[in-house]
Amino acid sequence: MEISAAGRLEVRVTAADVGKRVSVRRLSQGEDTAEKFTDTVGVLTSWDSGVLTITRKSGESVRIAESSLVAGKVVPAAPARRRGPSAGYRELARVAARGWQPVERERLGEWELRAAAGFTRRANSVLPLGDPGLPLDEALTAVRRWYGERGLLAYVQTATGAEGTQELLCAELERRGWTREVTAELWTGALAPVADRADASGVVLSRTADEAWLARYQRKGVSEVALKVLGGGPSVWFATVPGEGAEPAAIGRCVVDGRWAGFAAVEVDPALRRWGLASLVMAALASRALEEGASAAWLQVEADNAGARALYSGMGFAVHHAYHHYREPAPTGDTGRDGSS
Numbered sequence: 001m002e003i004s005a006a007g008r009l010e011v012r013v014t015a016a017d018v019g020k021r022v023s024v025r026r027l028s029q030g031e032d033t034a035e036k037f038t039d040t041v042g043v044l045t046s047w048d049s050g051v052l053t054i055t056r057k058s059g060e061s062v063r064i065a066e067s068s069l070v071a072g073k074v075v076p077a078a079p080a081r082r083r084g085p086s087a088g089y090r091e092l093a094r095v096a097a098r099g100w101q102p103v104e105r106e107r108l109g110e111w112e113l114r115a116a117a118g119f120t121r122r123a124n125s126v127l128p129l130g131d132p133g134l135p136l137d138e139a140l141t142a143v144r145r146w147y148g149e150r151g152l153l154a155y156v157q158t159a160t161g162a163e164g165t166q167e168l169l170c171a172e173l174e175r176r177g178w179t180r181e182v183t184a185e186l187w188t189g190a191l192a193p194v195a196d197r198a199d200a201s202g203v204v205l206s207r208t209a210d211e212a213w214l215a216r217y218q219r220k221g222v223s224e225v226a227l228k229v230l231g232g233g234p235s236v237w238f239a240t241v242p243g244e245g246a247e248p249a250a251i252g253r254c255v256v257d258g259r260w261a262g263f264a265a266v267e268v269d270p271a272l273r274r275w276g277l278a279s280l281v282m283a284a285l286a287s288r289a290l291e292e293g294a295s296a297a298w299l300q301v302e303a304d305n306a307g308a309r310a311l312y313s314g315m316g317f318a319v320h321h322a323y324h325h326y327r328e329p330a331p332t333g334d335t336g337r338d339g340s341s
Helices: 089-098 136-148 167-175 211-216 224-231 277-291 306-314
Strands: 021-029 035-048 051-055 061-065 069-074 104-108 111-115 126-128 155-160 179-190 204-206 236-241 250-257 260-268 296-302 318-327
Touching: 021 051, 021 061, 035 061, 035 167, 051 167, 061 167, 089 179, 089 250, 089 260, 089 296, 089 318, 104 136, 111 136, 155 167, 167 318, 204 277, 211 236, 211 250, 236 277, 250 277, 260 277, 296 306
Parallel strands: 126 155, 260 296
Antiparallel strands: 021 035, 021 069, 035 051, 051 061, 104 111, 111 126, 155 318, 179 296, 179 318, 204 236, 236 250, 250 260
């Protein structure tokens, strides 16, 4: 907090600081009627009619009455990373997009509109990495029209919590009635320690997802479009740990893209969890990615998946940023459009 030479807390944040990362302290009244201080850190996304809105790293928006502020300051755009490979948001967003490719895409300025017949939001959402070349309302109208023509709900994928992320766009979407549905996190880590965790000689690697791999995959009845998404990317590998029956004991997918290896679809037979099979799958995929010249790793995990978070943290991964999918406001009447996750 900012403290004056006289030792008083000071508010050194103004409406001119919208778009900057700030730290503020406010005086609030608790349930026991006692007054207490509450600190909030995030991006100042608006300051209107005596109310500040701050978007935290998680994407949560906090509204604060200007009259309750007792201290505040602008802070560095992003905290220093303590571990993991150095990378900016845009680099990772592009790498992640190449690792989960749609079957159809179109440019709208620096936005990319992506569609894959509704198979996952990641492949059926806008990736807004700059200026759409139109005023925002016009751009969103064009987005809704494009997805509507394909029988799909319009989604915009945004990110928060790192330098260059899109807290301001999140706030603008919320003001226009777009709903934040899914929040997950992108984690990064060094690749070599993942490969060193286990002897993965029993893991079968393939360039294609065969029937056995698909039998373990969580999404049953995979369509031809889904197979194109799963198989798309610079250098794609599928891992299988054979099981006693028709379905594998565990599976995984990795996309190697320059220095990056991206892990996804790591799934284990529920009866065999906690036997180290997920580590085995990732070790096999990491070893192959190292052979292809990669040195850093990324993966995506939902915020409420405690088991996966514990596993990846133990492997040396750490959160880089959060990402969200915003759904268009509900249209009038039943359109029947697809909103698959």
